[in-house]
Amino acid sequence: MIIISAVNKRFGKLEVLKSIHAEFNHGKSYAMIGPNGSGKTTLIKCILGMVLPDSGTIQVNGKSIANDWSYRNLIGYMPQIGRYPDQMKIGQIFDMIRDLRQDQSHIDEDLIKEFSLDRMSDKRMHTLSGGTRQKVSASLAFLFNPRIMILDEPTAGLDPIAVEILKEKIIAEKNKDRTFLITSHIMSDLDELTSNVVYLEEGKILFNDTIDLLKEETGEIKLGRAIATIMKRNLKESEKV
Amino acid sequence: MKIAKYVSYDILRNRFIALYTLFLLIVTFSMFSLDSDPGKATLSLLNIILLVVPLVSIVFTTIHFYNSYEFIELLLAQPVSRKTIYFAEYFSISIALSTAYIIGVAIPMLFLNLSESSLYLIMAGLLLTFVFVALAFGASVATRDKAKAIGIALLFWFYFTLIYDGLILYVIYSFSDYPLDKVTLALVSLNPIDLARIIILLKLDLSALMGYTGAFYKNFFGSSLGVIYSVLFLFVWTLAPLLLAMRKFVRKDI
Numbered sequence: 001m002i003i004i005s006a007v008n009k010r011f012g013k014l015e016v017l018k019s020i021h022a023e024f025n026h027g028k029s030y031a032m033i034g035p036n037g038s039g040k041t042t043l044i045k046c047i048l049g050m051v052l053p054d055s056g057t058i059q060v061n062g063k064s065i066a067n068d069w070s071y072r073n074l075i076g077y078m079p080q081i082g083r084y085p086d087q088m089k090i091g092q093i094f095d096m097i098r099d100l101r102q103d104q105s106h107i108d109e110d111l112i113k114e115f116s117l118d119r120m121s122d123k124r125m126h127t128l129s130g131g132t133r134q135k136v137s138a139s140l141a142f143l144f145n146p147r148i149m150i151l152d153e154p155t156a157g158l159d160p161i162a163v164e165i166l167k168e169k170i171i172a173e174k175n176k177d178r179t180f181l182i183t184s185h186i187m188s189d190l191d192e193l194t195s196n197v198v199y200l201e202e203g204k205i206l207f208n209d210t211i212d213l214l215k216e217e218t219g220e221i222k223l224g225r226a227i228a229t230i231m232k233r234n235l236k237e238s239e240k241v
Numbered sequence: 242m243k244i245a246k247y248v249s250y251d252i253l254r255n256r257f258i259a260l261y262t263l264f265l266l267i268v269t270f271s272m273f274s275l276d277s278d279p280g281k282a283t284l285s286l287l288n289i290i291l292l293v294v295p296l297v298s299i300v301f302t303t304i305h306f307y308n309s310y311e312f313i314e315l316l317l318a319q320p321v322s323r324k325t326i327y328f329a330e331y332f333s334i335s336i337a338l339s340t341a342y343i344i345g346v347a348i349p350m351l352f353l354n355l356s357e358s359s360l361y362l363i364m365a366g367l368l369l370t371f372v373f374v375a376l377a378f379g380a381s382v383a384t385r386d387k388a389k390a391i392g393i394a395l396l397f398w399f400y401f402t403l404i405y406d407g408l409i410l411y412v413i414y415s416f417s418d419y420p421l422d423k424v425t426l427a428l429v430s431l432n433p434i435d436l437a438r439i440i441i442l443l444k445l446d447l448s449a450l451m452g453y454t455g456a457f458y459k460n461f462f463g464s465s466l467g468v469i470y471s472v473l474f475l476f477v478w479t480l481a482p483l484l485l486a487m488r489k490f491v492r493k494d495i
Contacts (some may be wrong), residue, residue, distance in 0.1 A: 070317060
């Protein structure tokens with residue numbers, strides 16, 4: 001469970017996050033949606049401790065994450081772009097990350113097998129295509145069965161078969177009392193994978209509730225249309241002001 | 242340390258490190274085969290090493306830091322502290338560059354010319370590697386822009402190899418009426434490359450070429466105390482930028 005309260009962040013003159021309040025609970029999966037540059041990645045990086053907020057606090061499972069790193073045992077993260085040291089082998093990457101984790105009790109190698117990465121563990125990272133690197137990132141994120149999963153554009157760059165494998169995996173894991181945070185620009189994916197929507201625009205959370213409620217409110221059947229309606233509505237409001 | 246194991250393995254397989262090793266090997270062998278006097282050969286080698294080792298260390302480290310940016314991001318998402326990641330990166334690069342130097346210079350020299358001055362040359366090269374890798378971390382952490390960081394790194398190199406010597410000469414020249422021994426000693430301590438140079442020059446017994454100040458240096462650096470002093474200062478030159486950059490890295494937004 002993640003509690004974000006009054007988080008502010010600015011890069012120079014640009015206010016990226018404006019007093020963000022949010023709660024992400026176990027057993028739910030959240031779609032983070034927003035236009036480019038709305039602060040999605042920055043918010044994720046704040047939760048991961050990569051970006052330090054100017055003010056406000058973030059708690060993971062009841063403990064503040066400031067000056068702490070052990071909470072990251074609970075988190076699996078799949079980055080938007082995964083780049084690895086060129087000369088490392090796939091097997092070595094997995095070995096290294098395993099060496100770093102203390103909690104080895106629930107190793108989950110399903111994805112490694114399904115993406116058949118185990119059969120190419122001697123391949124060096126610089127010989128891999130972008131899609132294969134994404135597969136490595138995805139397998140790493142799921143490897144330790146973490147309570148909290150943060151996936152930044154998980155399906156970008158993957159081939160259709162891999163996308164289906166990954167989606168099935170997410171759906172299977174979703175029901176195990178986890179927290180999922182997924183950003184994506186592919187609404188149909190999010191419609192399948194998530195139960196809640198967090199809509200960010202210009203560093204503010206404008207909507208944070210279930211997808212069903214969003215659809216009801218906007219009278220649309222598809223998530224994509226519903227989001228588009230909200231975006232247009234906001235545009236009109238800002239024009240009025 | 243677990244990270245360092247994997248990362249240094251990765252760097253050691255890098256083609257650039259292999260080229261650097263080969264270059265050092267060729268230079269060492271050619272210096273000793275061109276000159277029959279081992280003292281002169283050591284001196285020529287010294288001059289090349291004082292230029293090349295700092296340049297390669299600082300540029301390679303800066304480029305490597307930026308190339309591993311996404312990888313550092315991935316490590317930051319793991320349950321490890323930023324300090325651990327930072328030192329792992331520092332040690333990996335230092336180990337890789339030192340290995341290249343040991344294979345390229347140290348081992349051949351032990352066979353070609355085993356003497357006190359050779360041992361000092363080997364030590365000086367290693368210490369300079371540590372110093373300039375640390376300075377490169379300072380440059381890398383200071384900015385998010387790769388080109389800017391390489392610029393800063395090169396500026397460090399220019400400053401310590403060329404500009405600083407010019408400044409010292411200018412000071413000595415314009416204040417030549419005053420006793421300057423202690424002042425120049427202090428000024429030399431502010432440049433790691435000069436520190437390395439002076440130990441070896443004195444060990445090679447070329448200090449007579451340096452006049453009165455040379456005699457003073459010989460008195461000071463020729464003694465074991467002088468060597469300890471300069472080694473100590475080279476360690477300061479490693480630790481100061483390393484720790485300053487670490488403080489910055491720990492608070493940096495990645």
